[in-house]
Amino acid sequence: MKVAVIGGNGQLGRDVNSAFAAEGHEVTALTHQDLEISSLESVRTLFAAVRPEAVVNTAAFHHVEKCEAEPGLAFAINGMGARNIALVTAETGATLLHISTDYVFDGQKGTPYVEEDLPAPLNVYGNTKLSGEFFVRSTNPRHFVVRTSAIYGESPCRAKGGLNFVELMLKLSKEKTELRVVDDEFVSPTPTAQIAKQLVALGQSSDYGLYHATTEGSCSWFEFAAAIFELTNTRIRLEPARPGEFPAKVPRPKYSVLENQALKSKSLNVFTHWKAGLENYLARRAQTATLISA
Numbered sequence: 450m451k452v453a454v455i456g457g458n459g460q461l462g463r464d465v466n467s468a469f470a471a472e473g474h475e476v477t478a479l480t481h482q483d484l485e486i487s488s489l490e491s492v493r494t495l496f497a498a499v500r501p502e503a504v505v506n507t508a509a510f511h512h513v514e515k516c517e518a519e520p521g522l523a524f525a526i527n528g529m530g531a532r533n534i535a536l537v538t539a540e541t542g543a544t545l546l547h548i549s550t551d552y553v554f555d556g557q558k559g560t561p562y563v564e565e566d567l568p569a570p571l572n573v574y575g576n577t578k579l580s581g582e583f584f585v586r587s588t589n590p591r592h593f594v595v596r597t598s599a600i601y602g603e604s605p606c607r608a609k610g611g612l613n614f615v616e617l618m619l620k621l622s623k624e625k626t627e628l629r630v631v632d633d634e635f636v637s638p639t640p641t642a643q644i645a646k647q648l649v650a651l652g653q654s655s656d657y658g659l660y661h662a663t664t665e666g667s668c669s670w671f672e673f674a675a676a677i678f679e680l681t682n683t684r685i686r687l688e689p690a691r692p693g694e695f696p697a698k699v700p701r702p703k704y705s706v707l708e709n710q711a712l713k714s715k716s717l718n719v720f721t722h723w724k725a726g727l728e729n730y731l732a733r734r735a736q737t738a739t740l741i742s743a
């Protein structure tokens with residue numbers, strides 16, 4: 450299958466390229482230099498040249514504070530950009546795998562969100578990603594809308610300036626003797642390698658629809674940091690942040706845990722528990738460090 454990956458040099462995109470290529474698919478990694486998704490013309494011209502049978506859209510304007518400051522631009526990319534890709538893939542009969550987010554929910558539920566739960570985004574980022582979901586679902590019947598959460602991968606996130614949460618914690622542990630991390634925001638930290646594997650499994654099926662796609666279980670950011678330090682034998686004093694110590698500039702859900710109900714009901718779920726995902730990430734990281742120092 451000819452697969453085009455939009456955002457092909459991003460944190461998730463790079464793992465998606467490798468995962469499809471490993472299964473023998475012909476992958477074209479598309480960068481922002483190749484196309485501008487907010488322009489229908491740009492998407493149409495490029496797809497006419499590449500002629501993909503499946504498109505994975507990982508591209509987004511996903512810096513939450515910047516989205517709040519520039520709602521028009523956020524809608525142009527996250528909403529209209531998704532619509533443009535859906536329109537062109539629908540015209541050509543290509544399948545669209547579109548990445549969305551746990552931030553479509555307000556976090557009030559207190560138990561894991563399933564696909565049928567009503568979204569109620571708290572901020573511009575979540576609202577514009579939700580509009581993108583609706584455009585995809587109403588425009589191209591061959592769609593997979595895949596909501597994920599708190600992602601981290603071996604390649605840096607381009608929008609957030611390099612370090613993922615794991616790398617940030619390990620860097621700070623070398624610079625400080627004490628760290629304070631929020632313990633009132635709950636997520637399912639999800640490695641990009643597992644999302645990529647899940648996208649391949651979906652892309653090879655015809656079970657179109659809306660999917661939650663995160664690791665099993667959940668933790669606060671404080672618990673995630675504690676696991677990172679425990680698994681790497683890092684000695685540091687880790688404390689929960691005091692209430693109001695790190696005030697959020699933009700409202701975010703306090704509890705955005707997703708249940709992979711649809712994946713499980715179709716026996717398609719590939720995700721491990723979040724801690725096993727972290728162990729795997731750290732093992733690969735250690736292996737790479739050994740290879741570099743050898």
Ligand SMILES: NC(=O)c1ccc[n+]([C@@H]2O[C@H](COP(=O)([O-])OP(=O)(O)OC[C@H]3O[C@@H](n4cnc5c(N)ncnc54)[C@H](OP(=O)(O)O)[C@@H]3O)[C@@H](O)[C@H]2O)c1
Nearest residue numbers: 456459460461481485486508509550597599600606607608
């Ligand atoms: N970060 C999280 O915890 C999280 C949680 C849930 C869902 N997500 C979703 O996960 C996806 C992937 O995130 P990521 O960490 O891989 O992001 P990333 O590293 O910032 O990669 C995004 C890619 O999209 C490209 N891009 C951005 N705007 C574009 C546009 N207008 N036209 C064409 N290409 C454009 C970027 O290119 P340039 O850098 O050159 O602009 C980059 O290659 C996003 O859809 C995001 O909403 C993220």
